Amino acid sequence: MPVTITDPGDPRVADFRDLKAGDRPAGTPRGTGPVIVEGTAAVERLLLSPYPLRAVFGVPGRVEDLDLPDDVAVYVADKWVLSEVIGFRLTRGALASADRLPPADLDALLRGADPAAPRRLAILEGLNDHENLGSIARSAVALGIEGLLLDPRCADPLYRRSVRVSMGHVLTLPFAVLPDWPAGLDRLHDAGYLTVALTPADDAVDLTEVDPREHTRTAVLLGAEGPGLTPEAQRAARVRARIPMRSGVDSLGVAAAAAVAFATLR
Amino acid sequence: MPVTITDPGDPRVADFRDLKAGDRPAGTPRGTGPVIVEGTAAVERLLLSPYPLRAVFGVPGRVEDLDLPDDVAVYVADKWVLSEVIGFRLTRGALASADRLPPADLDALLRGADPAAPRRLAILEGLNDHENLGSIARSAVALGIEGLLLDPRCADPLYRRSVRVSMGHVLTLPFAVLPDWPAGLDRLHDAGYLTVALTPADDAVDLTEVDPREHTRTAVLLGAEGPGLTPEAQRAARVRARIPMRSGVDSLGVAAAAAVAFATLR
CATH class of the missing domain: 3.30.1330.30 (Ribosomal protein L30/S12)
Incomplete structure (x- = not known):
């Protein structure tokens, strides 16, 4: 009552x-x-x-x-x-x-319930905007991303505005903080992930040429609106890839880029 | 000075x-x-x-x-x-x-500078959220959409918040209001466009199966966050297509869906 x-x-x-x-x-x-x-x-x-x-x-x-x-x-x-x-x-x-819960166990998140099953994660670096974080979480859930890894500088994905913009979907997406950034990306490489750093740089490969079917496990890295991924994070990833864009346009917003990357790599 | x-x-x-x-x-x-x-x-x-x-x-x-x-x-x-x-x-x-300028001439927008060149447009129905409109305009410019058509209920794309969220890109994107909605979509069909209505409905075709290379001109229709496209607009379009999504998730946000659709149909 x-x-x-x-x-x-x-x-x-x-x-x-x-x-x-x-x-x-x-x-x-x-x-x-x-x-x-x-x-x-x-x-x-x-x-x-x-x-x-x-x-x-x-x-x-x-x-x-x-x-x-x-x-x-x-x-x-x-x-x-x-x-x-x-x-x-x-x-x-x-x-x-x-109530809050402790973040997911990193090894369990990387491994998944079935170690042989395909698995896709998103990794966010310096994402300090709660609304972008919420929007990325919503797209992640819709487009089949199974977990979120955050560098230590990311905003709190459980803050009210993130939850609201995600329409509550962030509550169903496991996440963990990846310590020792970006060297900790080797934890993903050891677990069999192809790490794909998203950048608008001209010398990156076309994202549509990264064939996710060749890799059972992929993780896409995204940086904050404006600065994007740090050079260190780009170097630590296995592949640097760009979304094909009209020349002269600086870039997509990070939430839009995330949605395109998640859809492209499925 | x-x-x-x-x-x-x-x-x-x-x-x-x-x-x-x-x-x-x-x-x-x-x-x-x-x-x-x-x-x-x-x-x-x-x-x-x-x-x-x-x-x-x-x-x-x-x-x-x-x-x-x-x-x-x-x-x-x-x-x-x-x-x-x-x-x-x-x-x-x-x-x-x-200063504002009058909206683009509809025939000129549909035709483009070169009537034989490929051309891609976005059509928005009932998009009354200035931030979504701005975000869609930014993605449109980045992903090669050449113009925006708005139904009579859409918000003003030149309002301050649309311009801000678009990072100013909406100012470089021609737009026109399509009167006589949705019957006016036949203006696009007469001009050789394949109109693709985006919907999360199960009976729609997979968007990745709509091959834009088979069609010189495509126009993707998007509805407002929440209600989506009206049944009338979906019926008036040539194809109803959906972005493949995890089952049980209601849908992507409209700005994310737009980015995925623009990237998929390029």
């Missing part, structure tokens, strides 16, 4: 307080706050994900639409109280919070 | 006043305000575009970096005055305004 919240200061909805302020509760380290999920479609994806649900909060009409387990804490409020708690007007009407 | 602005109310920088308020000056019809371009890279693209430059406004350090024609009105201000005029803090430090 949902609990009705009438006081915006109610401690029971502390998970959802002042969400615009930043990516975590004040004074706590990065990547430590609960995972916040916005909108009924994304909350439904959370329910199918491994992240343990903490609480649901929304307007009654939207919360009713969710097929929630019996033991979950459910809070409802009118839209004014809801907006007052979260700090902005939420048109989607429902949120959920979930 | 740049004119220094010290009074935020100075009428000479009226083009740049209160940019956050909306997509046009108060009380004027949609799509009538000047084109506003943010950031030196995008301003440089404006200089190469057909849009007539009206004025440049920014902090001295950034404005100096631009290679501007002699006869253009150039205004500089410190960052506080600049922010006060435009209504937000601009980290990129330079803006420009330009």
Whole structure:
């Protein structure tokens, strides 16, 4: 039975307080706050994900639409109280919070459930824009990428804005941080991956000439919007490849480039 | 010689006043305000575009970096005055305004400079999100799409946020509104185009099986995030095609789908 919240200061909805302020509760380290999920479609994806649900909060009409387990804490409020708690007007009407989980075990992520099965990963370097990260995660899930590896400078993929832009799909995509960057890419080479560094450079090979069928396992590396992959990361990868582009155009956005690369290498 | 602005109310920088308020000056019809371009890279693209430059406004350090024609009105201000005029803090430090031009002539856009040359267009239906529109325009230019056709419900591609997300590339992409939607698609068929409606529906053909080399001219149709293309638009197109996706995932974002489609059909 949902609990009705009438006081915006109610401690029971502390998970959802002042969400615009930043990516975590004040004074706590990065990547430590609960995972916040916005909108009924994304909350439904959370329910199918491994992240343990903490609480649901929304307007009654939207919360009713969710097929929630019996033991979950459910809070409802009118839209004014809801907006007052979260700090902005939420048109989607429902949120959920979930506990973080430790990142995936790197060896397990590289190996997969079946060591002989084809496997495709994406590796992101310096991706510090939460929206690009969320967009890449959504495309990754849609286009059959099975996991995400992040260099130590990447943004938090579980931050609210990443989760929102991914439409909740990032919650179903295992990810791990690759330490010892970029030398750690040899962990992928040892596990049989062809690593493909994406760059707009003229001397890179055409991505459409990298035949994924020749390689059981591929991992595509993408750098941040603007700088792109560092020379060190490009050197550490087995292949440097470019998406064929009209000359004179600097490059695709990183989220668009990721989608094209994922689709091309399938 | 740049004119220094010290009074935020100075009428000479009226083009740049209160940019956050909306997509046009108060009380004027949609799509009538000047084109506003943010950031030196995008301003440089404006200089190469057909849009007539009206004025440049920014902090001295950034404005100096631009290679501007002699006869253009150039205004500089410190960052506080600049922010006060435009209504937000601009980290990129330079803006420009330009006159709108009438949309491209539809027949000329369909025909191209050389009637025998291959030609690829994108057609957008109900794309009412300026950022998606900008992102699609950027990918279109990078991936060799030669023009954009918009149904009457699409957002204004020259609105500030579209221009910004496109990194100014939308200014180099001709566009026209296709009246009589979707029956007007027959104008494309008469001009020799294969029209390809993108949909995640199971009964659509695999996009990778649509061979663009069999067709000198192709036009790919995309609908808005969420609803996608209307059934009427799908019926009016020659082919319905889908991007192969992992089952159970609803779909790619429209900007990612556009990039994949443009890359696949080249």
